[in-house]
Amino acid sequence: MSDHSAWDEAVSRFAGINGSYYRRAFRRIGERRGYVPSFNVAAALFGPVWFGGRRLWSAFWPVLVADLLAAVLIAFALSGGASGEQGARADRLATLAATRLAEARTANDADPGSAMAKSLTRSAAALEQAAKDARQAAEDARSGASLIVAIGGGLLLLARLAAGGLADHIAERRFREWRLEGDAGKAGFSLLHAAGAAGLLAVFVPIVFLHFADRTLFDAVPSDPAWNSAAAARLNAGVAAVSGAASPVAGRLTAAIDAMLGLMEGILTGTPWPVVMAVILALAWQLAGFRVFLLTFVAVSYLAILGYWEKSMQTVALLGTAALISVAIGIPLGVLCGYNRRVAAVMRPLLDFMQTMPAFVYLIPVIALFGIGKPSGIIATVIFGIPPVVRLTALGIASVPAAVREAAVAFGASRTFILFRIDLPTAAPSIMAGVSQTILMCLSMVVIAALIGAKGLGEDVLHALQYAAQGQGLLAGLAILLCAIVLDRIVQGRQSP
The missing domain is CATH 1.10.3720.10 (MetI-like)
Structure with missing residues (x-):
């Protein structure tokens, strides 16, 4: 068997799926120095799932983080962004301003021109202005939501384009390492690892969207303060015992x-x-x-x-x-x-x-x-x-x-x-x-x-x-x-x- 045929067979064993594509891509990358233009459509479409299936972990985690960050930006923008918090603040200020204005009217009816009535009136006016500012801030935040969606989508697109452009080079480097080491665990496409990567996305992305849809859903980590108190009490007793023994x-x-x-x-x-x-x-x-x-x-x-x-x-x-x-x-x-x-x-x-x-x-x-x-x-x-x-x-x-x-x-x-x-x-x-x-x-x-x-x-x-x-x-x-x-x-x- 010639060296060329042996190389083709090694690439086929390493690639596992679509061996002919990787033979052409690896040959083109190996014949030239520096970066050779190459685009892997599967890596661009499936992102971390493809890298996980290939067990290319050095690229899997950056692509996964980029996808999750894009999901966070998009979910944040679709939920209204900061406009929801500003709107709630505006409603609270408006309610407080109405209450303060009613108190000012009551004080003015009891003693027209009194210092208390004037103070309550000024306070009500200040609260009304603060509520207007909060509503304006909510409107500005709502208008900026589309920009945040565009940024998130652009980040996702950029990450996938980078994944597609670098996937063949990363896989070719792993192929050279595999030929030197002969590690069977680095060859082929692992459906189990790809399913694990897909499972991570299937769990994390919905959690992100659910969190921004209802901010109280994953707002706090579930914990029991009694556990903290019990652990601290045991540590106090342990430190006291050690201190007494080592005194x-x-x-x-x-x-x-x-x-x-x-x-x-x-x-x-x-x-x-x-x-x-x-x-x-x-x-x-x-x-x-x-x-x-x-x-x-x-x-x-x-x-x-x-x-x-x-x-x-x-x-x-x-x-x-x-x-x-x-x-x-x-x-x-x-x-x-x-x-x-x-x-x-x-x-x-x-x-x-x-x-x-x-x-x-x-x-x-x-x-x-x-x-x-x-x-x-x-x-x-x-x-x-x-x-x-x-x-x-x-x-x-x-x-x-x-x-x-x-x-x-x-x-x-x-x-x-x-x-x-x-x-x-x-x-x-x-x-x-x-x-x-x-x-x-x-x-x-x-x-x-x-x-x-x-x-x-x-x-x-x-x-x-x-x-x-x-x-x-x-x-x-x-x-x-x-x-x-x-x-x-x-x-x-x-x-x-």
Whole structure:
């Protein structure tokens, strides 16, 4: 059998239905580079049903969403659009205006020219004008319904034209993948999947039209408030039980963090400010060079001149404690994840949870376990800041070339030697990037940590938010920004741009 005949047979097995059409279309697409004009009438007519039957899911969902969006626009316009709401509002205002006018007449009959009668008359006139404006808005919305129908129809037509013009190209790409992989599940036309796609349309489109025909039909999700209350009560009991059981350990952990924070804060705030400032500038020069030294000088001058020096040192102490704990836990954990894929698979959803969960949510169990104060702020900051150093350390360890390790093993190197003399130095750029990201993530928590008793610059930003002191908030925010920039440049060292 010739290669041409084998190719034709493969296309026929892949297409399943109307194989001759797809042989011509695939041959035309394969002979030329770039986009080749082609239009699949079946894909244009049946849209998501065709893509579902072909199991081309990357195109199925966009076409389905476009169809549903067009249905929403058309149903919204046919139901009157916003004119129904405006008309109901106009009727309510007209009823209220009539009531207010009757009250004004009664007051005027009782005491002609009284202030109450005049006030009620003005109120009735204002309500009548508002009702007229609402009716005019309803008329404008009703006149715009035809435009919305045209937009919905145009969207549907455009989506189907795009589906027809791209269907053969998407199917041809899937055919090439099928020939390489030999996956029988990607060949042929699946009537079951096509029926499923058609069922989705048969369910969703009527629901859309029924909803706009009667806005109260699917207005609210059916729920039972008692379920929420019962679940919250169980969680309260669970948190109380865990808090009571963990109170001895939590107390010792709080004391340890408090002692560490007190030592660092005492060093930064108790030492005379010229000494601390000189040490910071010397570190900037030594570790990162002259440009970062100038940046650090500008930053510390800003903090000192505007009176933020002591609070910035409190913030640095809070940040330093949280960052040290994060790095001390994160680097060994990242090394373990880099060596062991199972541990990495277990840690990945936990790290995702720690980064995506809003900080205000996990402040609740932290407060329940550790109370209000600086240690709780540090623990919340550690939870938020530890994922970057774990991820980037694991990435750095996993990226060490296997040939380097094999050469070390061939020369008789131990596991400890490989870890400390090969893997960690090779992965050092990635690890330092993780440390820098952790520091910045921890610094971004200072305002949130101020909500539970942490001091520092976050307290000034919090007060500015409470009392709408825009200037004070901007000055404190700029101080936090300068601290972040300086710390990031010093940690990155001479590799910083």
